[in-house]
Amino acid sequence: MSARPQQRRKNDPERTKADILDAATEEFATHGLAGGRIDAIAEKTRTSKRMIYYYFGGKEDLYLAVLERSYRQIRTLEADLLLEDLPAEDALRVLISETFDYDEAHPDFIRLVSSENINCAAHMRRSETLLDLNISIIEMLEKIIDRGGRDGVFLRRTDAIDVHMLISAFCFFRVSNRYTFGAIFRRDLSEVGLMARHKQMISDAVVSYLKTPDVPSGEG
Amino acid sequence: MSARPQQRRKNDPERTKADILDAATEEFATHGLAGGRIDAIAEKTRTSKRMIYYYFGGKEDLYLAVLERSYRQIRTLEADLLLEDLPAEDALRVLISETFDYDEAHPDFIRLVSSENINCAAHMRRSETLLDLNISIIEMLEKIIDRGGRDGVFLRRTDAIDVHMLISAFCFFRVSNRYTFGAIFRRDLSEVGLMARHKQMISDAVVSYLKTPDVPSGEG
Amino acid sequence: MSARPQQRRKNDPERTKADILDAATEEFATHGLAGGRIDAIAEKTRTSKRMIYYYFGGKEDLYLAVLERSYRQIRTLEADLLLEDLPAEDALRVLISETFDYDEAHPDFIRLVSSENINCAAHMRRSETLLDLNISIIEMLEKIIDRGGRDGVFLRRTDAIDVHMLISAFCFFRVSNRYTFGAIFRRDLSEVGLMARHKQMISDAVVSYLKTPDVPSGEG
Amino acid sequence: MSARPQQRRKNDPERTKADILDAATEEFATHGLAGGRIDAIAEKTRTSKRMIYYYFGGKEDLYLAVLERSYRQIRTLEADLLLEDLPAEDALRVLISETFDYDEAHPDFIRLVSSENINCAAHMRRSETLLDLNISIIEMLEKIIDRGGRDGVFLRRTDAIDVHMLISAFCFFRVSNRYTFGAIFRRDLSEVGLMARHKQMISDAVVSYLKTPDVPSGEG
DNA sequence: CATGAATGAGACTTCATTCAT
DNA sequence: CATGAATGAAGTCTCATTCAT
Numbered sequence: 001m002s003a004r005p006q007q008r009r010k011n012d013p014e015r016t017k018a019d020i021l022d023a024a025t026e027e028f029a030t031h032g033l034a035g036g037r038i039d040a041i042a043e044k045t046r047t048s049k050r051m052i053y054y055y056f057g058g059k060e061d062l063y064l065a066v067l068e069r070s071y072r073q074i075r076t077l078e079a080d081l082l083l084e085d086l087p088a089e090d091a092l093r094v095l096i097s098e099t100f101d102y103d104e105a106h107p108d109f110i111r112l113v114s115s116e117n118i119n120c121a122a123h124m125r126r127s128e129t130l131l132d133l134n135i136s137i138i139e140m141l142e143k144i145i146d147r148g149g150r151d152g153v154f155l156r157r158t159d160a161i162d163v164h165m166l167i168s169a170f171c172f173f174r175v176s177n178r179y180t181f182g183a184i185f186r187r188d189l190s191e192v193g194l195m196a197r198h199k200q201m202i203s204d205a206v207v208s209y210l211k212t213p214d215v216p217s218g219e220g
Numbered sequence: 221m222s223a224r225p226q227q228r229r230k231n232d233p234e235r236t237k238a239d240i241l242d243a244a245t246e247e248f249a250t251h252g253l254a255g256g257r258i259d260a261i262a263e264k265t266r267t268s269k270r271m272i273y274y275y276f277g278g279k280e281d282l283y284l285a286v287l288e289r290s291y292r293q294i295r296t297l298e299a300d301l302l303l304e305d306l307p308a309e310d311a312l313r314v315l316i317s318e319t320f321d322y323d324e325a326h327p328d329f330i331r332l333v334s335s336e337n338i339n340c341a342a343h344m345r346r347s348e349t350l351l352d353l354n355i356s357i358i359e360m361l362e363k364i365i366d367r368g369g370r371d372g373v374f375l376r377r378t379d380a381i382d383v384h385m386l387i388s389a390f391c392f393f394r395v396s397n398r399y400t401f402g403a404i405f406r407r408d409l410s411e412v413g414l415m416a417r418h419k420q421m422i423s424d425a426v427v428s429y430l431k432t433p434d435v436p437s438g439e440g
Numbered sequence: 441m442s443a444r445p446q447q448r449r450k451n452d453p454e455r456t457k458a459d460i461l462d463a464a465t466e467e468f469a470t471h472g473l474a475g476g477r478i479d480a481i482a483e484k485t486r487t488s489k490r491m492i493y494y495y496f497g498g499k500e501d502l503y504l505a506v507l508e509r510s511y512r513q514i515r516t517l518e519a520d521l522l523l524e525d526l527p528a529e530d531a532l533r534v535l536i537s538e539t540f541d542y543d544e545a546h547p548d549f550i551r552l553v554s555s556e557n558i559n560c561a562a563h564m565r566r567s568e569t570l571l572d573l574n575i576s577i578i579e580m581l582e583k584i585i586d587r588g589g590r591d592g593v594f595l596r597r598t599d600a601i602d603v604h605m606l607i608s609a610f611c612f613f614r615v616s617n618r619y620t621f622g623a624i625f626r627r628d629l630s631e632v633g634l635m636a637r638h639k640q641m642i643s644d645a646v647v648s649y650l651k652t653p654d655v656p657s658g659e660g
Numbered sequence: 661m662s663a664r665p666q667q668r669r670k671n672d673p674e675r676t677k678a679d680i681l682d683a684a685t686e687e688f689a690t691h692g693l694a695g696g697r698i699d700a701i702a703e704k705t706r707t708s709k710r711m712i713y714y715y716f717g718g719k720e721d722l723y724l725a726v727l728e729r730s731y732r733q734i735r736t737l738e739a740d741l742l743l744e745d746l747p748a749e750d751a752l753r754v755l756i757s758e759t760f761d762y763d764e765a766h767p768d769f770i771r772l773v774s775s776e777n778i779n780c781a782a783h784m785r786r787s788e789t790l791l792d793l794n795i796s797i798i799e800m801l802e803k804i805i806d807r808g809g810r811d812g813v814f815l816r817r818t819d820a821i822d823v824h825m826l827i828s829a830f831c832f833f834r835v836s837n838r839y840t841f842g843a844i845f846r847r848d849l850s851e852v853g854l855m856a857r858h859k860q861m862i863s864d865a866v867v868s869y870l871k872t873p874d875v876p877s878g879e880g
Numbered sequence: 881c882a883t884g885a886a887t888g889a890g891a892c893t894t895c896a897t898t899c900a901t
Numbered sequence: 902c903a904t905g906a907a908t909g910a911a912g913t914c915t916c917a918t919t920c921a922t
Contacts, residue, residue: 013906032338035254038892050908053893113400114334118252121399135404161405162421168401169393170386177392179341180333184355185381201382205429209421212428233881258917268883269918279917453902472778474695478896488904489897499896553840554774558692561839575844601845602861606830612837613829619781620773621828624795625821641822645869649861652868673885698913710887713914 017055019046025066029108032115033063033123064123067116070109071133077102078137088148092210093203095140096167100199103171110175138164148210155213163206170202236267237275244272245286249328252335253283253343284343287336290329291353297322298357308368312430313423315360316387320419323391330395358384365430374430383426390422457495459486465506469548472555473503473563504563507556510549511573517542518577528588532650533643535580536607540639543611550615578604585650594650603646610642677715679706685726689768692775693723693783724783727776730769731793737762738797748808752870753863755800756827760859763831770835798824808870815873823866830862 023044027036038059042049056062081098083091103110116124124130141160148154173181178189187194243264248256258279262269276282301318303311323330336344344350361380368374393401398409407414463484468476478499482489496502521538523531543550556564564570581600588594613621618629627634683704688696698719702709716722741758743751763770776784784790801820808814833841838849847854 016906030338032252032254032335034252035338037890039890048908049892050894051906054907059892111338113397114338115252117397117399118250118255118331118334118338119399121403124400124403131403133404138405156424158421161407162418165393165401165418166390166421166425169397170389172397173385173389173393176396177333177337177389179337180344181385181388183341183344183351184353185358187381197379198382198385201378201386201429204376204432205386205425208428208432209425211432212424257915259915270883271881273918274881456902470778472692472694472775474692475778477894479894490904491902493897494902551778553837555692555778557837557839558690558771558774558778559839561843564840564843571843573844578845596864598861599857601847602858605833605841605858606861606865608841609830609833609837610826613825613833616836617773617777617829617832619777619779620784621825623781623784623791624793625798627821638822638825641818641826641869644816644872645826645865648868648872649865652864652871676885697911699911708887709914711885714886719913 013055016047016051020052020055020062021066021069024052024062025070025108025112028063028066028115029111032111033060033119036063038062060123064127067112067123068127068129070106070112071130074102074106074109075133075136078135078140081140083140083144088144088151088153089207091144092141092148092207095137095144096171096203096206097199099137099167100171100174100202103175104195107175107178110172113172114176145210154210156210157214158210163210166209167202167206170198170205174198233275236271239266240272240275240282241286241289244282245290245328245332248283248286248335249331252331253280253339256283258282280343284347287332287343288347288349290326290332291350294322294326294329295353295356298355298360301360303360303364308364308371308373309427311364312361312368312427315357315364316391316423316426317419319357319387320391320394320422323395324415327395327398330392333392334396368430375433376430377434378430383430386429387422387426390418390425394418453495456487456491460492460495460502461506461509464492464502465510465548465552468503468506468555469551472551473500473559476503478502500563504567507552507563508567508569510546510552511570514542514546514549515573515576518575518580521580523580523584528584528591528593529647531584532581532588532647535577535584536611536643536646537639539577539607540611540614540642543615544635547615547618550612553612554616588650595653596650597654598650603650606649607642607646610638610645614638673715676707676711680712680715680722681726681729684712684722685730685768685772688723688726688775689771692771693720693779696723698722720783724787727772727783728787728789730766730772731790734762734766734769735793735796738795738800741800743800743804748804748811748813749867751804752808752867755797755804756831756863756866757859759797759827760831760834760862763835764855767835767838770832773832774836805870814870816870817874818870823870826869827862827866830858830865834858 020041023041024036026044027041031037036059038049038052041062042052045051052062056065077098081095083094086094116122138160141164145154145158145160145163149157174189181187182189189195189198240261243261244256246264247261251257256279258269258272261282262272265271272282276285297318301315303314306314336342358380361384365374365378365380365383369377394409401407402409409415409418460481463481464476466484467481471477476499478489478492481502482492485491492502496505517538521535523534526534556562578600581604585594585598585600585603589597614629621627622629629635680701683701684696686704687701691697696719698709698712701722702712705711712722716725737758741755743754746754776782798820801824805814805818805820805823809817834849841847842849849855849858
């Protein structure tokens, strides 16, 4: 009679686990590791508090699982970018734009990372999974920088990780420090117009930085 | 009867308060608001736990006091800069350098701000003191940008707060995300050589950004 | 239809039960009834936790089953001794030696009994099996004591259960209190040399006790 | 008006601690470390569960404190014995009698020690206090044995710790195994008549052991 | 001003046990 | 017979805070 005979089975561990992870991500992002409450997570869930311990072991392990899943997601997204066929500057601008948009779209991830830093990355360090995240973005960036150098578009010699940091810092900060910066300077950083202007700014700043030679040459 | 006016003042209230604030700053910076422990603060102090309640009321009030003192200190420092007599680019580079060094020298402050952002700046918003912190750095930056524009050094039209954000983001991120960034990219961001290179980079990036005109002129 | 009567008997119930009992004996001996964990027992087993409930009902029932099996084993061993043809003193020394060796070889049993005593033998009392364990050792001991009395070797009049207690106490204590006694007096009671000396001592003590007349005769 | 002005003060830490220790001793003796409940201890107390953590830190620490106090008490008692002026055999009989009576009077202590042995003396080992308990009874025993040897009363050469073990084993076992032994042999070991007989037996056994020469000499 | 003792509320975690298949 | 998933009840422990002096 029904098109889905045994669907919505009661015992679906994967779904239960994902359910818990979703709730935990929100809780830890909002309150940090110390401030997050297992009880609160359980209440947001279809299951009980007991299952959190059944599947994840404890608070810290759950936190780590949340962290790992979050980082895995961003890597997956990065891997989907196809920048090889674009001219260096265009590729770079796409990369920056994607980073900007990702951070903007994932404030929970940003907060988790902030939280982890307050904790000196103690949990991340314990995770092989996280430390083995072979950040593909660096390779992409290296290729773009090399291409731009060969094509004579980028005149400055740079290190890819440094450039990635320049990009990340701005995109991350806009979201991570949205509240304090907004309060002090009376600006709503989530406003759409501001967002567009800022995306343009970080793009222009990075591009102009790469285009400017290290040592201002004689012809300047 | 009271021939000894201020005698027997074994304990100096102001000193006790400062003592508590020092301990609390360290504790909250290291563990965040939720993770910070009143007991831990009391133990780092020359006085007892009871005094914390006597002077500050409670945990959240103490946290706010810590936050206010931290922000007040940074404002004091900014006010000391004398940039009026320097050419625009030089002044800008000094300003960036000072910001960079300040963040580098005050990781506790950075972490407090991160912590406050995780909490949506809830406490900062409650504080008149903090919201009235008329950040003088914006005025300084505006003057520099104007001067540079008038002098034909800076060709791009920009908003001072945006530029401040570009600078702050990088300087802040370097410290705030030191641990996760360091772990993922296997770089020790507190290394001296790296520090110098990064200071140069953010300086060059901002300067080259300001020097490049908004719309790529004729040659585009 | 059922041409294969006992085929597909992948799992042998008796073996499974014995498997569980082995694991449970170790667990309860090591941690006591309260400290023993059903999960831990299940993990040491070839089967799952569910089977423990299937076969034994619950934790306490399992504990009782362990206790019963342990006591049944010791009775079996005692029954094998053939002491009838030996002179009284020799028979007694063999009996003591066997008791000593059995306790030494079965620390798990010793600990189970200790554990049961901490619990006031509450479970043992519930077990008809255990209470009906007609301890054959008492009969053996009685015969030996009688024989020794008739032969003029043992001059003291004694009760067999008392003598059994004297023997048991020492043999049991050596194993049951191995750890605290060892720690306080800095002696490793499992050392082979000490073991031999102690076996000799308990033997000599019991024999000399039985040989000495109740009332110190004339020479006193 | 009252002869005890400020007696029965509310804040009397020492009394609170002793109160907790009393309750904990009973609880741990009855149920062992794993079976003992902090809640149950708190309920037996004039104070709350919270105070247990305030003064002792946690369950295991409380257990250790109980253990230490129990051992300290027995040492104090031993130290009070004045045996120097008695003839060797009399002194020995007094010592045995005291040991017997102490164990009989302190079944909680016996159970604690049993419990600790089930746990491999794990907690005792961690305690400097306990390991430094310089068990004076050994020195006493040594003096008695020496004296008896010089006086020609004790003909057997023995080690004091071994003899102490012979005595302890019986006295301890009578209490520790009271329940299982009683159940199996249908004897109530706490019966007064039995107690007297047993005390006589262990005394006679040890004395006759010491009086009998190691190697039955020719004159026998 | 200052202090050690005390505490209620609520956090994290564990356990024996049962359910649905 | 057998299994992985699920669970309510109860345990240990922590925290910011207040009390009595």
